[in-house]
Amino acid sequence: MHQRRVREIAQDSAGIGLRNEHIPRLLQQPKRQDIDFLELAPDNWMNIGGAKKEYLADIRKKYPLICHSLSLSIGDVCPLNETYINDIRRFLDEYRIDIYSDHLCFSRDPQGYFYDLLPIPTFADALPYLTQRIDRVQNLLGRQLVLENISSYHRYTGEIPEAEFWGELLQRSGCGMLLDINNVYVNAFNHNFDALDYIRSIPGNSIVYYHIAGHLEDEEFRLDTHGMPVLEDVMKLAKQTFYLHGARPLLLERDNNVPPLDDLCEELAGIRASIA
Template identity: 55%
Template sequence: MRSIINTSKGIGLRAEHIDELCTSSKHKDIDFLELAPENWMSIGGQRRESLKQIAEHYPLIAHGLTLSIGDGQPLNIEFIQQVARFLNEFDIDMYSDHLSMSRDKQGYLYDLLPIPRRKENISYLVDRIQCVQDIIQRPLILENISYYHDYGDEMPEGDFFSEIINRSDCKLLLDINNIYVNSHNQSYCPYEMLRALPSDSIAYYHIAGHLKDDNNFLLDTHGKSVQEEVVELAKYTFEVHGCKPLLLERDNNLPPLNELIEELCTIHGNILNQQHGLNKTSEGDYYA
């Protein structure tokens, strides 16, 4: 089976594509698949067998949705232990979730809410991250989320992430579309945020599409093709941090598998061509 290397490219494992992935030969342009462990950990029967079949052909990355590392509730140790068993069963080296909170005392909120980026919160987050890492016996990979409000008097996002990474030895899932969306909506410079991040700690990249509403506000929908502006920011990201595995996210309005793979190959090829000396757009064109 192929291993995941810095030039690898992949897509999310979605229910609409499972039958085709199971019945077709291994696709030469899919180097890995990403799945949400919450959707698979308690599943048996034919669906479980399908996942085992897929795992024989494609390396898997686990991208969680409900860790809620930044909330004020005790960590769900039983859930984390279940994740660890799932990772071991399917030989998954990389487990990511979001630097966010998605629970309160009432339970799960089914949304990813930003954490106040304040220095006094970092020790709390580091302790929780290290607890998770002790259980899963792997670095925890945390993604920068898209957000639509801030708390005021916060550290720059890049500095906040860098200090957490340095103190916890966790890794970063760098979502390029989220940086573009946030920089547009919050009017900050994406280049400064990107340059503040430690390259060696970036495990892999996400890229996705977004929607612009009538008020020129961007929504991170994962429901359409990736816009050229995001591809251009991805080229800059690769230039600054180097080549890392790239995952094309598409969660709704899914096209046929071959169309999704074609988009992935086009984006990946354009970015790698940039690495070989094509002219890049000026920094001022990347954000509003």
């Protein structure tokens, strides 16, 4: 069974993703007071050596790390990639990382990976299958698995509401939730449900940390992009989320159109001040 660990990242902390373009500044500067932690994709850092490994070791001396991976594919119909999961565990142990997250999605079929994260249909009869797979992953990791709600753009006949599906999954599996506030907002608009009702229905003790990000708005849909500043309506939803569930570590995502480090940290500070 997975272990519960004392975590070094405070509940009211805020961080950003570790991006290659920011590494030189992070290495040159003393620990920044406006960054409490960094989130990285272990897929890009595992089984490395040389200078890149030294960079990560130096960064870890300054900042706590969270791992947010891309390749677990918990919702596919293939056998779990236990070699990958064991590599993840060794990486987490080496860098003393307590929080490990991935996405509630599938990203491969028997022919290989898609290079995309596809939402799984929220059919009630998928819950026992997912619960079994989550339990196996948690046992291999020796840690709680944390899963993120992702954006989606299609619904199938027979799906139960997304929030109801999440509530059942969290209760049955004991996994944690990475609550992406922006993705709730995007899905609420695209699928015509109330975002705040969704967030209110999530059991607060299952929420491990939050994501917040920007998205693209069209008259007919919202597109999750992680490529622009957080919009005011998402900020409002974030404030309501903190009011309902309390503080959790908050990660500002920016995966493209990445601004200079100082600019990104300034946006993070503004978000933190607004929510506080």
